[in-house]
Amino acid sequence: MEKTGGEPGGVLGDNISRSKSLFETVNSSHQYTIKGYSLAKGMGPGKYMTSDMFTVGGYQWAVYFYPDGKNPEDNSLYVSVFIALASEGTDVRALFELTLLDQSGKGKHKIHSHFDRALESGPYTLKYRGSMWGYKRFYRRTSLETSDYLKDDCLVMNCTVGVVRNRLETPRQFSIPVPPPDMGSSLRELLKFGIGSDIVFVVGDETFKAHKLILAARSPVFKAQFFGLIGNPNVEEIIVEDVEPPVFKAMLIFMYSDELPDVVELTGSISMCTSINMVQHLLAAADRYGLERLKLLCEGKLCQEITADTVAPTLTLAEQHQCAHLKSVCLKFTAARENLGAVLQTEGFEYLEQSCPSLLYDILATVAADEDSTHASRRRSSSSYLGLTLMDGVDSSGRRTRRRF
The missing domain is CATH 2.60.210.10 (Apoptosis, Tumor Necrosis Factor Receptor Associated Protein 2; Chain A)
Structure with a gap:
């Protein structure tokens, strides 16, 4: 019988398929x-x-x-x-x-x-x-x-x-190197140099040139503002209030590049406090303009930077802007036995009491849940002590005062 596709001695040639x-x-x-x-x-x-x-x-x-x-x-x-x-x-x-x-x-x-x-x-x-x-x-x-x-x-x-x-694994017949996507960097160049811009935003004492179609494609709020039933496609200038210029600039950069911008580059500060504050305001702006991905990116960044000093303001922010995951992380951090005392002494916690008093009950519920799962036998005494700590305060003379809601 004639052999095809092989070599003498039964050694296979190169015309066979291979896998690994x-x-x-x-x-x-x-x-x-x-x-x-x-x-x-x-x-x-x-x-x-x-x-x-x-x-x-x-x-x-x-x-x-x-x-x-x-x-x-x-x-x-x-x-x-x-x-x-x-x-x-x-x-x-x-x-x-x-x-x-x-x-x-x-x-x-x-x-x-x-x-x-x-x-x-x-x-x-x-x-x-x-x-x-x-x-x-x-x-x-x-x-x-x-x-x-x-x-x-x-x-x-x-x-x-x-x-x-x-x-x-199967062998690939051809391999052609393909560079990573560069649409974000190309669009960011349009934003940077204002090429073909058709809208100007006045934010504080700064102005930003942008493109209505790109903004409308990225944000449902801008889409309605420019092309909705009561929108104005011919508007040329918009005054933005209640947003700081660096925050608005960071939001625009995200809308064009789909990436969280470098906060240090935008603010010129390496301070952790400044960085966290910037991300907190950026989250609020993302919620205002319906940028869900930016909102989640900010949530993730804030989760990484939670400390006793930052957790109360972050928890308040999460409650105000319906950030369920961020709120859960903040509650668990605050309710931890090793963190609770330090959190209660911060200025951020005082602001939380005044602006979102309902969060105190969420903290108590989280403490109680932790106690139930880890110290069932001590649940009653621990919950009572922690409840007293949250609900009561101390005035300047050292006397205990009752917090009102």
Whole structure:
């Protein structure tokens, strides 16, 4: 029989198709800190605390720490540490690494790595939500408590998860490099130089040239103002009130480029306070002109910069402009036991009381929900104390005063 497409000895030639199955891991790490380790002891075997959930490879994970060990038969001689699949999943294959950080600066970390044993045993398979990988005898407690891993009653652990993925690769016949989209930069040039502009905005003592069609395409408010039933397509100048020039300029730049502008570049200030204030005003402008993407970008930026000093003004802003996610983040931050006292002492909280008193009840509800989920046995006393703290104040002479709503 005549062979086609091959070479002597059965070696295939170059006229065959090829494909490749590629197995790889999607890796990410999470740092889990336990402050007040000594207070966690005595919970009892099998009792645990967990880290916040983190996402790797499309699944959620959490670190479980057992200060008195997972197994009663170990008589609390060891601490146990596990990584758990915290979201729905079936037969999720992954590699893991748990690192107890040496806090002396010597770099002698305690590392339990599944990655090093991948060739020997392969990935670990988690069958369902709640499945765990880890160590019942992660570290002997007496040794841990005299080691450099414990400093100022604090433990720090790094958890790395590598979720196994596989994909099929086929050769590409042609590859032509394509530059990234540049429409935003091109439109931004139009805005910068005012080429073909047909509308002028007067904002304070500054003016901005723009293009009605672009503004109408980006904002339902401008669309109605220029081309709606009662709009005026022939208007040539608009006076804008209640918006500062840098804020309006930032909004225009976003509308032309679809990117959040550099606040430092616009304000000429590197002050964090100035930056946050600018983003807060930009969020308000985005809401005023119906720019939902800009509004969400501002929400995300403000979430990253939340502190005890900024959370109350940000919470007030979120309530006034219906930013549900930002409001939720602010409430959770404020209700945290370690933050609440500091927040109550800020000027921003005084303004919150006056402008949005209903938020005080939202804060109390969030505190109560946290107490219910973490300290059910202490719910009544904790809620009463925190409620008194929020509802009562102290005057200049140190006497308690009742806050009115």
